[in-house]
Amino acid sequence: MNPQAAFPIPVSVLTGFLGAGKTTLLNRLLKDPELTDTAVIINEFGDVAIDHLLVEKASDGVIELSDGCLCCTVRGELVDTLADLVDRLQTGRIQRLARVVIETTGLADPVPVLQSIMGHPALIHAFRLDGVISVVDAVNGSASLDAHVEAVKQVAVADRIVLTKSDLVDDADWLESLKARLTRLNPGAELREVEGAAVARLLQCGLYDPATKTADVRRWLGEAAAHDHHHHHGPGDHHGHDHATHHHDARVGSLSLVHAGALPFSTVEMFLDLLLSTQGDKLLRIKGIVELAEDPSRPLVIHGVQKMLHPPARLPAWPDAVRGTRLVLIGIDLPQDYVQRLFAAFVNKPTIDTPDREAMENNPLAIAGR
């Protein structure tokens, strides 16, 4: 491959509901000299392709997708567009490519976009999903979350949430309650106001801090926040007022799975297989770090979207003193107790009311409460 390109190339996905301020933020971001060799892929929606005109520093960087619903038809094209970028690099038609930013249409469910980046065999070695930045409008964000489950998913899958238009909101309580709602939906994501957020570092959500070259596991897993906000919402739960007014929100939940010791690779693999085959449709994101029994000094990094797992990668060393296995899951209608018990069955000795591993591998339906 072209020596000018360091594969895999990080891909950032910029999402957020219609008019939330994605293009405005992107225009500001692209002024940062650190983002010079960035390709921007803008997904168009509607008859008139106006978005690319709004991206000022576009010239040869913008690759336009044709109109259509992102969830279905454009998925194939996005893959083609990314493959074309690799081709251009290899043939020298592009000299350098340091990053790709994909701006999704405001109406889109971002999950298929993430899946097409992570799951396509032709792209898997060329690109890595760095992170998802979700833009939420302080004026209309709350109404969008109430009305559209896509807006809720955009927030739930985010690594970072950027709040725009707070300059238009006088009511501090309104702003605080929107922020609290966003934190409930996605306790692991970093929440920022747009002022000050428009710098290259906003896009760097991955495990490695490119400045220090060290892994920042806690930030990447969103752990510090996630610990204080365990959600145990299930599809059948009722949350009174909250449930009644925010019915989409109640379906979203995050949970952490923690195991103190090292685990054999086969255990991790089987647990993930079962988790993805039974809960894949409900999982929005999964991230984690694993201490492997076979090689405890080099942690295994797990990263996935729905049923798709990024090829597991190894870190050269543990970034800090904390070892063991930590998985963070965000899902919609995810049966949290089932997942906790499934994990426990794999990593611990079986208890009286928990079927053992062998029984479960033979019959994954053995755990009640799915």
Ligand SMILES: Nc1nc2c(ncn2[C@@H]2O[C@H](COP(=O)(O)OP(=O)(O)OP(=O)(O)O)[C@@H](O)[C@H]2O)c(=O)[nH]1
């Ligand atoms: N006052 C204020 N206006 C903003 C802010 N961010 C964006 N806007 C305005 O909001 C409108 C929509 O912004 P865009 O950046 O086009 O939003 P978008 O999310 O790209 O929109 P779509 O591509 O249509 O989904 C524009 O008129 C922007 O100028 C902000 O922080 N404050």
